[in-house]
Amino acid sequence: xxxxxxxxxxxxxxxxxxxxxxxxxxxxxRESGRKLLxxxxxxxxxxxxxxxVRAVADAGADAIEIGIPFSDPVMDGPVIQEASELAxxxxxxxxxxxxxxxxxxxxxxxxxMTYYNLAFHMGHERFASLMYEAGVRAAILPDLPxxxxxxxxxxxxxxxxxxxxxxAPTAPDDRLPRVVARSRGFVYAVGLLGVTGERDALxxxxxxxxxxxxxxxxxxxxVGVGVSNGQQAAEVSQVADGCVIGSALxxxxxxxxxxxxxxxxxxxxxxxxxxx
Amino acid sequence: xxxxxxxxxxxxxxFGGRYVPETLVPACQELEAAFRExxxxxxxxxxxxxxxxxxxxxxxxxxECHRLSAELGVRVLLKREDLNHTGSHKINNxxxxxLLAKRMGKTRLVAETGAGQHGVASATxxxxxxxxxxxxxxxxxxxxxxxxxxxxxLLGAEVVPxxxxxxxxxxxxxxxxxxxxxTVENTHYCLGSVMGPHPYPxxxxxxxxxxxxxxxxQCAKLLDNEIPDVVTACVGGGSNAIGIFSGxxxxxxxxxxxxxxxxxxxxxxxxxxVHGMKSYLMQDExxxxxxxxxxxxxxxxxxxxxxxxxLSSIGRARYEQVTDDEVIAAFQLLSRTEGIIPALEPAxxxxxxxxxxxxLAGKTVLLNMSxxxxxxxxxxxxxxG
Ligand SMILES: Cc1ncc(COP(=O)(O)O)c(C=O)c1O
Numbered sequence: 001x002x003x004x005x006x007x008x009x010x011x012x013x014x015x016x017x018x019x020x021x022x023x024x025x026x027x028x029x030r031e032s033g034r035k036l037l038x039x040x041x042x043x044x045x046x047x048x049x050x051x052x053v054r055a056v057a058d059a060g061a062d063a064i065e066i067g068i069p070f071s072d073p074v075m076d077g078p079v080i081q082e083a084s085e086l087a088x089x090x091x092x093x094x095x096x097x098x099x100x101x102x103x104x105x106x107x108x109x110x111x112x113m114t115y116y117n118l119a120f121h122m123g124h125e126r127f128a129s130l131m132y133e134a135g136v137r138a139a140i141l142p143d144l145p146x147x148x149x150x151x152x153x154x155x156x157x158x159x160x161x162x163x164x165x166x167x168a169p170t171a172p173d174d175r176l177p178r179v180v181a182r183s184r185g186f187v188y189a190v191g192l193l194g195v196t197g198e199r200d201a202l203x204x205x206x207x208x209x210x211x212x213x214x215x216x217x218x219x220x221x222x223v224g225v226g227v228s229n230g231q232q233a234a235e236v237s238q239v240a241d242g243c244v245i246g247s248a249l250x251x252x253x254x255x256x257x258x259x260x261x262x263x264x265x266x267x268x269x270x271x272x273x274x275x276x
Numbered sequence: 277x278x279x280x281x282x283x284x285x286x287x288x289x290x291f292g293g294r295y296v297p298e299t300l301v302p303a304c305q306e307l308e309a310a311f312r313e314x315x316x317x318x319x320x321x322x323x324x325x326x327x328x329x330x331x332x333x334x335x336x337x338x339x340e341c342h343r344l345s346a347e348l349g350v351r352v353l354l355k356r357e358d359l360n361h362t363g364s365h366k367i368n369n370x371x372x373x374x375l376l377a378k379r380m381g382k383t384r385l386v387a388e389t390g391a392g393q394h395g396v397a398s399a400t401x402x403x404x405x406x407x408x409x410x411x412x413x414x415x416x417x418x419x420x421x422x423x424x425x426x427x428x429x430l431l432g433a434e435v436v437p438x439x440x441x442x443x444x445x446x447x448x449x450x451x452x453x454x455x456x457x458x459t460v461e462n463t464h465y466c467l468g469s470v471m472g473p474h475p476y477p478x479x480x481x482x483x484x485x486x487x488x489x490x491x492x493x494q495c496a497k498l499l500d501n502e503i504p505d506v507v508t509a510c511v512g513g514g515s516n517a518i519g520i521f522s523g524x525x526x527x528x529x530x531x532x533x534x535x536x537x538x539x540x541x542x543x544x545x546x547x548x549x550v551h552g553m554k555s556y557l558m559q560d561e562x563x564x565x566x567x568x569x570x571x572x573x574x575x576x577x578x579x580x581x582x583x584x585x586x587l588s589s590i591g592r593a594r595y596e597q598v599t600d601d602e603v604i605a606a607f608q609l610l611s612r613t614e615g616i617i618p619a620l621e622p623a624x625x626x627x628x629x630x631x632x633x634x635x636l637a638g639k640t641v642l643l644n645m646s647x648x649x650x651x652x653x654x655x656x657x658x659x660x661g
Contacts, residue, residue: 003283005284005285008283008285071441071565072441072446072447072550072565073450074450074453074454074551075454075457081440085440088564093562116295117548117549117550117557117563118563120547120548120549120563121548121559121562121563122562122563142297142298143549143552144295145296145297145301146301147285147301148293148294148295165298166297166298167298168297168298168299168301170299170300170301170303170460170461171302172302175301175302179298190298193299193457193458193460194454194458195454195458
């Protein structure tokens with residue numbers, strides 16, 4: 001007889017019914033009539049990364065995802081792969097990134113985006129509490145799908161870390177509600193079949209997944225993966241509550257545009273969202 | 277006589293699971309259902325058995341190594357997977373997966389490869405079945421296995437260098453998974469070992485149990501007490517090893533996997549999660565995956581299939597390590613004594629027998645000769661001068 005999920009220690013706890021701090025902040029912003037903009041910044045990339053975080057916050061990001069670089073980022077395309085590799089070469093680790101994060105007063109909610117092995121290796125409780133102490137309130141672990149999230153969520157929920165779940169275009173209708181129910185902070189709608197990276201045009205699939213999610217939840221629905229500029233951000237936010245911008249921002253940082261260039265780009269996206 | 281199925285979450289003990297991006301979860305679920313259904317369908321089994329016999333040349337013989345045995349003082353038998361079409365055990369798995377992919381309506385295969393043997397086997401199956409095939413291979417491996425790159429292209433496959441990280445097998449797996457995330461609707465990921473997310477470790481094992489089944493029957497005829505004292509195989513991801521172990525798991529035979537010292541996931545790793553599975557993994561103090569270093573591109577991998585982690589933790593199998601120099605010596609030893617040029621991967625298992633021959637004196641050891649050395653002679657020519 002195959003053991004049950006409970007016997008394997010894999011039970012998925014129900015998400016707490018009350019939204020956490022991160023989600024409350026996004027909900028409040030949404031209620032003010034503003035489209036949500038979340039920016040992704042690779043932690044530990046060059047010494048200037050804290051300034052990139054501040055610049056992006058000042059330019060109008062409503063929350064920031066800090067990437068803790070991992071050696072094998074399977075959900076990431078070439079730009080974030082390169083950013084991660086460079087940061088690792090500079091000595092970035094979960095500890096250095098979170099330590100530095102404590103010193104950054106960005107003034108917006110912070111999430112961490114990384115891969116599960118870093119949490120597993122450190123231990124779920126310790127990783128969650130280190131994040132919390134660094135001011136982080138949400139976590140995105142793209143290689144930890146619903147079926148595997150139990151042990152992590154069991155530690156993260158009581159530690160005040162909201163685990164954001166990804167909802168993909170491939171999910172059948174009976175799966176999406178379960179993913180949404182377990183998602184905290186916001187629901188990360190994966191805009192297309194593929195890894196992170198810039199695309200010339202907004203994928204039709206991003207509108208479809210946003211529509212499917214908006215129909216079943218009042219949690220904030222943000223589209224990420226493939227949203228590359230202000231125009232695409234505005235287009236997808238006609239349906240979604242907002243979007244996540246990662247590769248388009250990190251390409252500019254990798255190419256040396258610095259905090260000023262990063263801030264200018266986010267300001268541009270902000271303006272496009274506000275004008276829509 | 278076979279190894280048990282994993283749990284419903286795809287675990288062997290605490291190892292395994294399905295740690296994949298959400299986009300791939302439905303595809304893994306569909307694959308599991310399709311495999312379960314096909315594997316219970318006699319017509320699928322018959323079709324696969326037909327291909328294994330008429331196309332791949334099964335059953336593979338067992339060769340008794342008289343001169344080698346005399347030299348080592350250990351009775352050595354080789355299960356000759358090197359005589360299969362395309363030159364290694366990899367064809368067993370690939371024919372199974374390609375048939376299954378077709379049955380699922382997929383038109384395209386994507387694969388990773390280290391030494392190129394799995395890539396060649398995938399390209400071969402794709403040619404046979406009229407499917408498109410794209411193979412990711414670390415840039416470093418493309419150099420040391422240039423002949424296999426040419427073979428794959430000749431067979432009509434597209435070979436794409438993996439340029440990130442260590443530019444070896446680990447990075448080829450990353451690239452193949454990224455491709456699959458983008459193409460999952462028409463593409464099957466033809467994974468080359470007993471690793472990755474559920475159902476791969478189980479499915480790939482099942483496709484290789486033919487090695488163990490044949491060996492068990494052959495040994496019953498060949499050996500007075502029917503069962504060898506030791507069954508050994510090299511371990512990269514662990515597919516050829518699990519294939520032969522599966523035939524002897526319920527016997528008194530000692531099961532010994534041999535890892536390269538520079539890529540010893542069981543020997544030097546701690547539990548971790550990468551490439552969709554929880555297993556022993558070589559990693560640094562923070563959980564960053566370390567790069568493996570081995571003379572053999574096929575074993576140059578910092579992880580290992582989850583069932584090996586389980587077999588090790590329950591003590592049913594044990595895992596030894598050998599150095600590149602020991603492998604080079606074993607490569608020459610078998611060539612000289614038996615007229616069989618082994619691939620560098622199974623030369624690892626022989627290197628262990630040779631090193632531990634005093635402890636093994638008088639015993640009968642069955643070694644899975646997982647592949648032939650044609651692909652490696654260029655590299656060895658440079659090393660040996
Ligand atoms: C001949 C041969 N043996 C063994 C391996 C290692 O794979 P596994 O450990 O899955 O058998 C390879 C991989 O390329 C190979 O070519």
